[in-house]
Amino acid sequence: MREPKALPYLLIAPSALFLTGLFLIPLAQTAVLAFQESGGAWGLGNLRRMTDELNFPDALANTFKVVLLAVPLQLVLALGMTMALRNIRRGRDLLVWVWSIPLGISDLAAGLVWLAILNDQGWLNSALFRLGLIAQPQAWLTYETPAALLAAIVIAEIWRATAIVFVILLAGVQLLPKEYEEAADVFGATPWQRFFRITVPLLKPSIQTALILRTVLAFEMFAMAMALGGRNFPVLVSEAFNAQYFSQDYGVAAAYAVLVMTISVAATVLYLVALRVPAEQR
Amino acid sequence: MTKGPTTRLRHSAVLAALTFAWLATPAAAEVVFLSTQLRPIESAQKLRSEILKDFPGGAEFVTEQPPQLGVHIRAEQQAGKPVSSLIGALHGELQPLAAESLVPLDDVLETLKDRGLNPGMVEAGKLGTTKQMFIPWMQATYIMVANKQALPFLPAGADINALTYDQLAQWGANIQAKTGKRMIGFPAGPTGLMHRFFEGYLYPSYTGGVVTTFKSPDAVAMWTTFRDLWKTVNPNSTNYGFMQEPLLSGDVWIAFDHVARLIDALSRKPDDFVAFPAPSGPKGLGYMPVVAGLAIAKGAPQAEEAKQLIAYLTRPDMQVKTAKAVAFFPVVKVDLPGDIDPGLKLEIDAVQKMTSAKNALVSLLPVGLDQRGGEFDKVYLDTFQRIVLRGEDPKAALDRQGQALKRIIAETKARCWLPDKPSDGPCPVE
Numbered sequence: 001m002r003e004p005k006a007l008p009y010l011l012i013a014p015s016a017l018f019l020t021g022l023f024l025i026p027l028a029q030t031a032v033l034a035f036q037e038s039g040g041a042w043g044l045g046n047l048r049r050m051t052d053e054l055n056f057p058d059a060l061a062n063t064f065k066v067v068l069l070a071v072p073l074q075l076v077l078a079l080g081m082t083m084a085l086r087n088i089r090r091g092r093d094l095l096v097w098v099w100s101i102p103l104g105i106s107d108l109a110a111g112l113v114w115l116a117i118l119n120d121q122g123w124l125n126s127a128l129f130r131l132g133l134i135a136q137p138q139a140w141l142t143y144e145t146p147a148a149l150l151a152a153i154v155i156a157e158i159w160r161a162t163a164i165v166f167v168i169l170l171a172g173v174q175l176l177p178k179e180y181e182e183a184a185d186v187f188g189a190t191p192w193q194r195f196f197r198i199t200v201p202l203l204k205p206s207i208q209t210a211l212i213l214r215t216v217l218a219f220e221m222f223a224m225a226m227a228l229g230g231r232n233f234p235v236l237v238s239e240a241f242n243a244q245y246f247s248q249d250y251g252v253a254a255a256y257a258v259l260v261m262t263i264s265v266a267a268t269v270l271y272l273v274a275l276r277v278p279a280e281q282r
Numbered sequence: 283m284t285k286g287p288t289t290r291l292r293h294s295a296v297l298a299a300l301t302f303a304w305l306a307t308p309a310a311a312e313v314v315f316l317s318t319q320l321r322p323i324e325s326a327q328k329l330r331s332e333i334l335k336d337f338p339g340g341a342e343f344v345t346e347q348p349p350q351l352g353v354h355i356r357a358e359q360q361a362g363k364p365v366s367s368l369i370g371a372l373h374g375e376l377q378p379l380a381a382e383s384l385v386p387l388d389d390v391l392e393t394l395k396d397r398g399l400n401p402g403m404v405e406a407g408k409l410g411t412t413k414q415m416f417i418p419w420m421q422a423t424y425i426m427v428a429n430k431q432a433l434p435f436l437p438a439g440a441d442i443n444a445l446t447y448d449q450l451a452q453w454g455a456n457i458q459a460k461t462g463k464r465m466i467g468f469p470a471g472p473t474g475l476m477h478r479f480f481e482g483y484l485y486p487s488y489t490g491g492v493v494t495t496f497k498s499p500d501a502v503a504m505w506t507t508f509r510d511l512w513k514t515v516n517p518n519s520t521n522y523g524f525m526q527e528p529l530l531s532g533d534v535w536i537a538f539d540h541v542a543r544l545i546d547a548l549s550r551k552p553d554d555f556v557a558f559p560a561p562s563g564p565k566g567l568g569y570m571p572v573v574a575g576l577a578i579a580k581g582a583p584q585a586e587e588a589k590q591l592i593a594y595l596t597r598p599d600m601q602v603k604t605a606k607a608v609a610f611f612p613v614v615k616v617d618l619p620g621d622i623d624p625g626l627k628l629e630i631d632a633v634q635k636m637t638s639a640k641n642a643l644v645s646l647l648p649v650g651l652d653q654r655g656g657e658f659d660k661v662y663l664d665t666f667q668r669i670v671l672r673g674e675d676p677k678a679a680l681d682r683q684g685q686a687l688k689r690i691i692a693e694t695k696a697r698c699w700l701p702d703k704p705s706d707g708p709c710p711v712e
Contacts, residue, residue, distance in 0.1 A: 054664045120518060121531055136463070142517035143671055230472045230521045246656040248349045 046251035111227025172206025317370035378652035386413035398615030416575030420610035454514030467534030473523035482570025487563030545609035548625030559636030650696035
């Protein structure tokens with residue numbers, strides 16, 4: 001190779017250009033848009049109008065409710081699934097395959113599937129009716145039933161996105177050396193002790209990655225809330241969408257985008273600090 | 283299997299080159315027809331496959347969200363390379379484009395003299411100028427539909443064709459008392475047209491205006507009454523987009539919507555449903571006629587073909603075909619054939635009764651708001667959410683939303699439109 005020094009840079013140049021052109025520049029433009037008033041002067045007018053919006057408090061609260069409920073549950077579920085898989089020999093591949101199916105389904109399609117299950121004429125209502133548990137269809141997804149609506153969205157989110165946490169943890173578990181656990185076993189540690197004292201600490205880098213990815217994506221949740229909740233369940237991103245497309249209020253839409261980004265960055269930093277991985281383990 | 287990697291590579295290269303060539307060629311000969319109407323996929327598809335397919339030379343039908351139309355057209359023109367030739371949009375959506383982005387169509391109107399175009403709509407097509415800026419294309423409005431199962435519950439003495447809002451509320455309450463279900467439905471979901479109900483029906487019927495009377499005492503009374511009516515409305519209404527769906531599934535028995543969003547229920551089960559005019563309030567029967575027009579963009583690449591397409595779309599046989607396909611009604615003199623779809627017949631009769639009612643009060647779509655139309659609609663929807671869904675005090679909510687309304691009107695300098703009285707300068711919120 002004649003240019004061994006330049007080659008790596010040449011190879012990453014296309015992706016770097018791509019990211020600069022289609023990600024960094026629009027990002028900067030959005031930030032500019034968020035802090036620019038209609039006359040061109042700098043200011044916080046857009047942010048103020050955003051916080052004054054009728055649905056802003058609800059959107060903020062709903063977004064956090066979903067993240068705080070769904071992400072921990074997803075982590076626990078995915079850990080359980082990964083651990084269960086370690087003790088399965090026959091049918092292991094089939095199980096991995098089935099558990100990963102939701103990964104291949106788009107948000108909106110998944111939302112529509114859950115809508116078909118949960119609406120008034122949905123499968124759940126039909127099943128409960130056949131079993132004689134209800135006398136007439138129950139509405140779960142309306143503004144009158146906020147708790148049921150939140151539960152529906154959290155369950156659907158868990159169904160849809162646990163797979164990505166599971167896949168990351170599975171990859172991490174497969175790299176863990178067996179020796180530590182065997183040693184612990186010899187010294188008489190119970191399965192729970194082995195899990196909490198050995199497996200989980202060793203898995204910390206994978207857990208960190210999975211949590212960052214999942215949390216950032218959960219803050220950006222949109223299609224699921226739109227499909228199941230519509231106007232009844234505003235989230236930050238759906239309000240940004242409405243400001244952009246229905247109100248044509250680009251400043252407010254940009255303000256929402258900057259807010260979502262700030263929250264995501266804060267969550268990432270929090271994970272990086274809280275789940276710090278010692279250098280020798282990286 | 284016998285193909286070597288080189289052959290395969292060559293094939294892929296040819297395929298890629300062909301794809302690229304296909305992408306790079308502008309669909310040259312076809313007129314690009316940009317429309318804010320017939321956006322629902324089914325309607326757009328019917329227009330393409332049943333009406334535009336026979337147009338000599340072909341036409342490419344592209345849809346755009348109403349608030350984006352102005353941005354879209356101006357962006358094309360500023361880029362110096364316009365793509366869209368024909369624009370199909372509502373009267374109020376074309377109005378802000380008239381001054382700079384449209385070409386006069388007096389010559390086209392001249393050739394269409396014998397079509398019997400509706401004179402009022404032709405006049406509206408001048409858009410406040412001395413020239414003809416759009417040619418009427420099709421018309422529609424909003425009506426009510428009820429399942430026949432609901433008819434026995436009508437309040438005593440009520441005439442379904444001359445209903446008042448109070449009687450509608452009583453009707454819903456009667457059904458709820460007997461069946462335990464809330465069977466009135468409104469299209470208040472994310473894709474629904476609920477804002478038109480407030481702008482064209484409820485406000486005019488109760489206050490005689492839309493903007494000037496926004497926070498009047500009449501409006502306070504109106505919202506208080508409507509909040510009571512809402513107690514008999516199906517709570518799924520905030521998810522409904524097209525009322526034909528819950529009507530067909532039996533979720534609701536009585537619904538308000540755009541004729542094109544009700545036609546499916548009426549066509550599929552004409553014997554199960556009745557169509558009737560919107561209710562009246564103290565100030566009359568407010569209703570919103572919707573006129574869609576055809577205009578040609580300045581610098582249009584296919585201006586000649588676009589003119590031919592206007593002549594084609596306003597041909598009586600095409601107007602009948604359009605009505606059958608997408609349930610927008612003709613704007614030229616036509617004799618509707620005897621074999622017309624019974625669902626469409628129900629709608630036409632209901633519209634006839636509504637427009638000829640003695641207390642009918644025409645309300646136009648917002649005029650002059652351009653891309654702020656979406657924010658304007660949001661004022662009415664937010665007011666609804668505050669007062670009806672969240673139970674806020676009507677007066678306080680109206681004062682607060684009135685500020686937003688004032689800001690939009692002040693920034694666009696929009697003058698009053700019907701049913702508000704004409705204003706010098708921006709329409710005042712009294």
